[in-house]
Amino acid sequence: MSTTVQTPSRIERDGPVYAVSAGLVLALVFLFHESLANLWLRWGNQKELSHSYFIPLITAWMLWDRRDAIRQSMGPSSWLGVAILAFSVILVWGYQTTHIHLLQHIGLFVSFFGVALVVGGVSLLRLCFFPLAYLVFMIPPPFWIITVTSWQFQLWSSELGVAMIRMFDVPVALSGNVIELPTLNLQVVEACSGLRYLFPFLSLGALAAYFYKGPFWQRAIIILSTIPITIVMNSFRIAITGVLSENYGSQHTEGFLHFFEGWVVFLLCIAILLFVVWLVARLSGQKNVLGTLGLPEAKPIRPAQPFERNRFMVVAGVAAAGVAISAVLLHTSEDELRVPERERFVSLPLEFPGWQVQESPLDVETEQALGADDYIVLNLVNPENEQYNLYVAWLDSQRDGNSWHSPRQCLPGGGWEFQQQGIVSDGENNPLGHPYNRIVMKNGQVRYLVYYWYDQRGRYYADEINMKLGLIWDVATRQRSDGAMVRLMTPIDPEESVADADARLIEMARKTEEILQPYIPD
Known part of the structure; x- marks a missing residue:
């Protein structure tokens, strides 16, 4: 006796399956509507996060590219997905209690893996793992981590920038993150720390490593190289700004030219990253470097058992109902903190x-x-x-x-x-x-x-x-x-x-x- 995997066309024509799936999606949207609104706000207000608008689109493109493999990788729904969604609910409760946005952002990120397990089991999750994991780059780091990282990057960029300025025979001194030139002082403020390069460049580095056809350690070199590239090139931008300002006036530290210098340096960062890819490929004996890059072919991961409609209805139905009830309770409960009396x-x-x-x-x-x-x-x-x-x-x-x-x-x-x-x-x-x-x-x-x-x-x-x-x-x-x-x-x-x-x-x-x-x- 043999079993066959249910064809996608039959699933697509199944109204109850479609309804339960839509119910799960709507329940998750309601659960995470505050998280989604906060993400949209943070992406727009923090310039180092403006690239995040593209992260979900890139994930959607990668999933669409492997749509045929997804259909063939559908296995039985997993109760582990319900457990992961329950963990996401707990994280949202943690946010409602503490108002630490990172908790609900992590909950949203984790929920995508839970949905994959509920819909198509372990085989589907394995196929979709990297596109879903790539969504981590849409999560803003906590403000205090950005502050600490920015401060450290400011110091590194200031020190390297001063060293580069000296290469142009310009007298310069450094006090903290203030670059003292003969005719003016330049302050390496938070906006010049390099984080505006680092966060989008890390996401590009992750894509480049994923597209690179080579062993894991070579991919690790590619993505890790984005950090020193960012620091060095941001220091180079600071040095060029200092030299131009000293020789031609302080207008080179602001306005369109400052914006233009930033974009030119970012494009140079991309060029250096491609050079790193070329160098890694050549050192590993690859003659056709371009052949090492490309979207990996997504081969179907055959499930041990076929997709089961009845199992899906039960597992997805429980998940949708649980998420919906939890969302209603969380978003309608009172949330007030106690502030003690004190002298001003x-x-x-x-x-x-x-x-x-x-x-x-x-x-x-x-x-x-x-x-x-x-x-x-x-x-x-x-x-x-x-x-x-x-x-x-x-x-x-x-x-x-x-x-x-x-x-x-x-x-x-x-x-x-x-x-x-x-x-x-x-x-x-x-x-x-x-x-x-x-x-x-x-x-x-x-x-x-x-x-x-x-x-x-x-x-x-x-x-x-x-x-x-x-x-x-x-x-x-x-x-x-x-x-x-x-x-x-x-x-x-x-x-x-x-x-x-x-x-x-x-x-x-x-x-x-x-x-x-x-x-x-x-």
Whole structure:
């Protein structure tokens, strides 16, 4: 007795199968409608993500190209797909609880694999794996990862850019991420970090590696090469901008020419990537380099068992009903966070009797970028004539993109160069009794010692990743996502050592923590 795979034409004419499939799609759209709207908004508002509009189209094209193989790879529906969709629902619940958009974005991404398993089983998922996995490039990284990555890329690009400028015999110096030329200074801001190249270039590199007909390690070289290419070429763009600005005027740092320089460099990045492909192919003995590139032929993956209509109706029906019910419950439930009562920072200067206290408000642009619900910046001089700068910021809730701008990323933008930086962890040698960040920075002949930490609902953090994990836990268990960041600075006098400044700032940090208790509730 033999079994045959049900023909696609019969499935396409089956009204109930079509209806259940449509129901599953509509349920998923309803479940992820907030995620889809947020993705569309992020792609449009963040220039380093503008390429993401094309990612779903590329996936759709790859799936359409293998449509015949898809029909022949349809196997029995898998309950594992229902389990994956259930996991996606849990991730959406996590977003509804914490408002961390990454959770629902990952849930959306994972759901595509669940749908493939529900529709055609493991054989269909295997055939469609890369086109679906390619959708990972449409997911925006968390804001804090973009901030950290951008800062590091700014420093690398600044250092390499200065080295390239010197090759043109132009006198140049670097302070933090400020390039000092004889007639003007260029600040390598976040927009010039190279992330606008890196994210779209990574997606192109992944496609090039997929199209390359060679072993895995060669494909890995191709995709990994996009990172150094991006850094070097972005540094080259900065160097060219600096040289042109020094010789012909600052108009070369803005406007159409700046935009034009960016596109030319991106095309050069693509050319270098193709050269890497050519080089890898030649070193591996390939004579026809063009023959190593092309969309891989998608051969059908024959399922162990044929597609079963009744099984599909049950599995897909359960999945559609479960997703629909979960979506209704999630999107109609109340979601409110508790914000504790606290003293506002406006009265903080009164906590330093006998001191010289001067409030130093931020400019409007910086204030809007920080997005704090309450903040204060104080310049302080104690009776012993010791100077301090105190910055405290408070957020009622850390959600919907509201988060902390770490001094580790912000300070180099002012031309500061970090001589020392690190985290002082818990332990016997920790003078404050909680983790904190410690930085020694220099700008010209001026040096400062900086401490900062995150005071979050009764716990102290120095590491942003641990802080995010604690945030998720507190939102889920305490319905709170409020918190504060505290930054203390003191100048290091030329005649004193860093150890002397440490002793002074430690004493000030202890005093500050006692004062801030009514302003930062546990």
